[in-house]
Amino acid sequence: MKTNARWLTMVAALLTLPALTACNPQEAANMNAQGLLYCAEGNPESFNPQLVTSGTTLDMTAAQLYDRLIEYDHRSNRYVPALAERWSVDESGLRYTFTLRDDVEFHDTAYFSPSRPLQSEDIVFSFRRWFEPSHPFHYVSGRGYPFFTASGIHNLIESVDALDERTVEIRLKQRDSSFLANLASDFAIILSAEYGAQMLAAGTPELIDQLPIGTGPFRFREFRKDVLVRYSRHENYWREPAASEQLVFRITQSDHKRMLMLLTQDCDISPYPPARDVEWLQQRDYIKLQAAVSPNTAFWAFNTERPPFDDPLVRRALAHAVDRDALLRAVYFEHAVRADSILPNTSWAHHPLPEAYTYDPELARELLREAGYADGFNMDIWAIPVQRAYNPNARLMAERIQSDLARIGVRATIVSYEWSTFRRRLAEGLHDSVLIGWSADHADPDNFFRPLLSCSAKLSGNNRAQWCDPMFDELLDAAIRTELLTTRQNFYQQAQEYLATEVPLLPIAHSVRFQASRDFIEGLELLPFGGIELRHARRLKPDQAPEQANAKEHD
Amino acid sequence: MTRYLLRQCILLIFTVFALTLFTFCLSYWFTGEAMTNSSGLFPDHPDYADAFAARAFDRGVVAQYIAYVQHLLHGDWGRSLLDGAPVFEQLKVRFGASFEVIFFVLLLAWIPGVSFGVLAALKPGRASYILILGCSIAGYSVPVFWLAQLAILVIAVHLGLTPIAGQINPLYEIPAVTGSIVIDIALAQPDNLSGAYLSALQHMILPIIVLAVMPMMLLIRLTRNSMLEVLTKNYIVASYAKGMSTRRVVWSHAIPNAMQQVIRQLGSLMSLLIANTLIVEVIFSWPGIGNWLVRSIFERDYPVIQGGLLIIGLLILVSHVLLNLFHAWRYPQVRKDLYASS
Numbered sequence: 001m002k003t004n005a006r007w008l009t010m011v012a013a014l015l016t017l018p019a020l021t022a023c024n025p026q027e028a029a030n031m032n033a034q035g036l037l038y039c040a041e042g043n044p045e046s047f048n049p050q051l052v053t054s055g056t057t058l059d060m061t062a063a064q065l066y067d068r069l070i071e072y073d074h075r076s077n078r079y080v081p082a083l084a085e086r087w088s089v090d091e092s093g094l095r096y097t098f099t100l101r102d103d104v105e106f107h108d109t110a111y112f113s114p115s116r117p118l119q120s121e122d123i124v125f126s127f128r129r130w131f132e133p134s135h136p137f138h139y140v141s142g143r144g145y146p147f148f149t150a151s152g153i154h155n156l157i158e159s160v161d162a163l164d165e166r167t168v169e170i171r172l173k174q175r176d177s178s179f180l181a182n183l184a185s186d187f188a189i190i191l192s193a194e195y196g197a198q199m200l201a202a203g204t205p206e207l208i209d210q211l212p213i214g215t216g217p218f219r220f221r222e223f224r225k226d227v228l229v230r231y232s233r234h235e236n237y238w239r240e241p242a243a244s245e246q247l248v249f250r251i252t253q254s255d256h257k258r259m260l261m262l263l264t265q266d267c268d269i270s271p272y273p274p275a276r277d278v279e280w281l282q283q284r285d286y287i288k289l290q291a292a293v294s295p296n297t298a299f300w301a302f303n304t305e306r307p308p309f310d311d312p313l314v315r316r317a318l319a320h321a322v323d324r325d326a327l328l329r330a331v332y333f334e335h336a337v338r339a340d341s342i343l344p345n346t347s348w349a350h351h352p353l354p355e356a357y358t359y360d361p362e363l364a365r366e367l368l369r370e371a372g373y374a375d376g377f378n379m380d381i382w383a384i385p386v387q388r389a390y391n392p393n394a395r396l397m398a399e400r401i402q403s404d405l406a407r408i409g410v411r412a413t414i415v416s417y418e419w420s421t422f423r424r425r426l427a428e429g430l431h432d433s434v435l436i437g438w439s440a441d442h443a444d445p446d447n448f449f450r451p452l453l454s455c456s457a458k459l460s461g462n463n464r465a466q467w468c469d470p471m472f473d474e475l476l477d478a479a480i481r482t483e484l485l486t487t488r489q490n491f492y493q494q495a496q497e498y499l500a501t502e503v504p505l506l507p508i509a510h511s512v513r514f515q516a517s518r519d520f521i522e523g524l525e526l527l528p529f530g531g532i533e534l535r536h537a538r539r540l541k542p543d544q545a546p547e548q549a550n551a552k553e554h555d
Numbered sequence: 556m557t558r559y560l561l562r563q564c565i566l567l568i569f570t571v572f573a574l575t576l577f578t579f580c581l582s583y584w585f586t587g588e589a590m591t592n593s594s595g596l597f598p599d600h601p602d603y604a605d606a607f608a609a610r611a612f613d614r615g616v617v618a619q620y621i622a623y624v625q626h627l628l629h630g631d632w633g634r635s636l637l638d639g640a641p642v643f644e645q646l647k648v649r650f651g652a653s654f655e656v657i658f659f660v661l662l663l664a665w666i667p668g669v670s671f672g673v674l675a676a677l678k679p680g681r682a683s684y685i686l687i688l689g690c691s692i693a694g695y696s697v698p699v700f701w702l703a704q705l706a707i708l709v710i711a712v713h714l715g716l717t718p719i720a721g722q723i724n725p726l727y728e729i730p731a732v733t734g735s736i737v738i739d740i741a742l743a744q745p746d747n748l749s750g751a752y753l754s755a756l757q758h759m760i761l762p763i764i765v766l767a768v769m770p771m772m773l774l775i776r777l778t779r780n781s782m783l784e785v786l787t788k789n790y791i792v793a794s795y796a797k798g799m800s801t802r803r804v805v806w807s808h809a810i811p812n813a814m815q816q817v818i819r820q821l822g823s824l825m826s827l828l829i830a831n832t833l834i835v836e837v838i839f840s841w842p843g844i845g846n847w848l849v850r851s852i853f854e855r856d857y858p859v860i861q862g863g864l865l866i867i868g869l870l871i872l873v874s875h876v877l878l879n880l881f882h883a884w885r886y887p888q889v890r891k892d893l894y895a896s897s
Contacts, residue, residue: 037724037726221728224731224842225638225640226846226847227721228721228725230728246728250720250725252720252840257719257720260712260719261719261720263712264711264715265718266719266720417854418850418853420637420638421854
């Protein structure tokens with residue numbers, strides 16, 4: 001019987017093990033008061049937004065590490081000063097002069113100590129990097145500059161020169177009504193010329209994109225692939241320093257896992273919660289759910305270089321084969337509207353053409369017969385592996401489309417890779433078709449045409465349809481050469497009509513962007529354009545925290 | 556014993572040879588170029604030509620294999636096809652994380668596993684016996700991924716007791732040196748040391764308990780069977796006849812002898828445990844080898860797959876040999892049996 005007592009103590013010891021963990025909340029609160037945990041949906045491809053167009057990377061880098069010359073204020077619909085205190089444009093519309101602030105400090109980190117504040121030299125360095133092939137950093141990292149190449153600004157700029165330490169002059173080759181919008185986008189960030197020179201001298205130029213130095217509210221500390229990205233506060237930030245001392249992005253691909261982590265306080269902020277759980281999250285009082293109408297479009301792009309997608313008849317057939325209203329219900333849970341144009345419904349140039357993309361399997365079969373594919377064919381649908389504002393579940397969408405296609409005799413296979421691999425292979429044009437989308441970087445409608453469907457976008461690997469049509473490019477060029485709104489509207493209308501006949505892609509939905517956070521996080525704002533801004537976000541101290549903060553889940 | 560040690564070592568060398576031969580062949584069996592698959596360098600890489608010569612791809616297959624093994628020994632396991640990171644560097648940190656989990660799981664499974672097994676053998680037919688055996692069959696049959704989901708839902712989400720991802724609250728800045736969070740905290744010496752350890756403990760509890768269930772149940776069953784067999788032996792009867800107490804008989808004679816069988820079976824338990832660890836790492840975002848290997852399979856990152864397979868294979872082989880050696884060292888009669896039969 002003595003042995004029994006022994007077993008009993010052992011069992012008791014085992015049972016007390018979980019009780020040890022019960023002291024969790026206070027301990028966690030002490031620690032977390034100093035930082036923010038943000039659950040990101042993928043690895044950043046680089047720490048330099050000039051090199052990418054992926055929203056995941058932009059969210060994690062642009063507004064956190066860097067600043068731009070000017071910014072766009074979506075409330076007043078105006079451009080506002082950032083690193084440039086003021087700017088002026090001459091009458092010809094070709095010469096822009098920017099005057100810089102004199103109190104902007106670069107990050108001081110373990111790997112770089114700046115000896116001087118921001119100067120015009122830095123602007124010249126950062127801009128020349130992407131538009132001047134002779135710049136020592138132009139080919140560093142070997143990724144190209146997809147946004148600038150795709151929107152054609154690299155060809156637009158004549159010169160960027162420093163007039164003195166605080167004045168920069170940019171000359172354009174021709175007028176461009178979207179130029180300021182592009183300068184205010186997340187891609188036109190400012191790097192440190194001094195750091196660049198140091199890295200060049202050390203023979204490690206590629207480090208400029210891996211160990212970043214910027215002027216932004218946070219400085220880089222650490223990146224562990226698949227695990228986390230760590231930033232700490234930039235104390236000498238020229239605006240009010242960031243509200244949180246530390247910012248950690250935890251990399252978690254699964255949207256479901258991110259939601260669970262929000263519930264267990266493994267993260268404080270979780271972007272893109274699963275659409276099916278939006279209602280459920282709304283009912284929790286300890287979760288703050290923010291929604292923003294962000295101008296975006298999810299689309300299904302066909303690789304027009306690969307047969308049979310080089311035939312517009314086939315593309316139109318596929319467009320008519322998909323029941324997009326069903327997709328809105330199944331994938332977006334009605335948190336989106338059907339897209340009848342590539343341009344979002346919030347844009348002033350929006351011109352919907354619903355007839356071009358109606359669901360009509362009969363017509364689709366007819367068109368396929370006409371194109372000589374009466375028996376259908378085999379194809380791949382690539383579905384993005386991450387959740388984006390425009391598409392919360394591309395995999396599910398691909399499955400629905402797959403079954404729609406089966407009805408017209410087209411046999412589809414779904415393909416997916418990890419995000420950075422996916423984007424690389426996509427840029428190489430290895431896909432038949434892809435379910436992807438685009439979120440606006442700025443308010444100009446040009447942002448939905450040139451970076452996505454122009455010939456230069458094809459060269460930069462951002463044109464998912466690999467579609468290059470000189471006539472379409474002419475329309476786009478004509479539209480940006482003028483400032484007259486009605487003329488521009490007219491050109492964009494024609495462009496959208498042309499897309500409806502050529503169908504290089506099928507617009508699917510414009511959706512609402514969601515972000516969930518714990519109720520003790522304040523200062524979080526969802527911006528309609530570009531990445532997230534986290535410099536005002538902070539965790540309320542435990543004594544300020546609302547009562548529900550520590551409430552646990554009991555249903 | 557020396558003879559046995561030599562035999563085991565030779566056996567290990569041969570199996571490792573077979574294993575490396577297999578991973579070497581994988582470079583050819585995977586699609587794409589063998590050179591790129593084994594080194595992780597694409598033909599447009601500036602070092603490609605040098606690596607091509609160093610890996611003897613301009614010579615015969617035998618020379619290539621020898622070069623492959625030499626590279627392995629020098630810690631050059633190729634680079635990831637995706638991000639160009641050296642596989643071996645990653646592997647060291649990942650291995651530390653996985654090994655930590657396996658170590659704690661074995662520790663946690665061993666004590667209650669053996670204890671309950673002994674108890675079940677001593678009390679056949681009692682309620683405790685039925686309870687223990689019932690639990691062990693149930694626990695053994697539950698798939699680990701289901702148990703993990705259930706644990707997350709009940710313990711972490713509903714009761715809010717533990718976190719569910721990673722090794723530690725990432726706000727503690729602990730650089731990954733060895734990969735094992737317990738050692739890394741000791742190396743980093745953060746300001747709030749006890750807080751860091753507590754956070755690490757909280758992160759560890761769920762994956763370790765979930766993983767420990769299966770080996771624990773298996774140990775219960777193994778111990779019980781082995782005990783029942785030992786208890787019928789003559790020396791047990793003799794001990795009782797000498798007037799020894801039940802407690803002494805069990806402690807000094809039955810358990811040590813029963814363990815002989817159990818230890819022999821531990822090897823197969825290791826392979827099962829490692830397979831389960833891979834799954835649990837993915838579920839709990841534990842930055843170990845499993846998480847990494849599973850992702851690399853999805854992405855067809857061949858150098859990583861080869862490295863991951865090799866290290867897991869090595870881990871299983873080495874643990875088998877060590878177990879065998881321990882077994883032979885602890886139980887002389889095993890050595891005698893072996894010599895007699897060989």
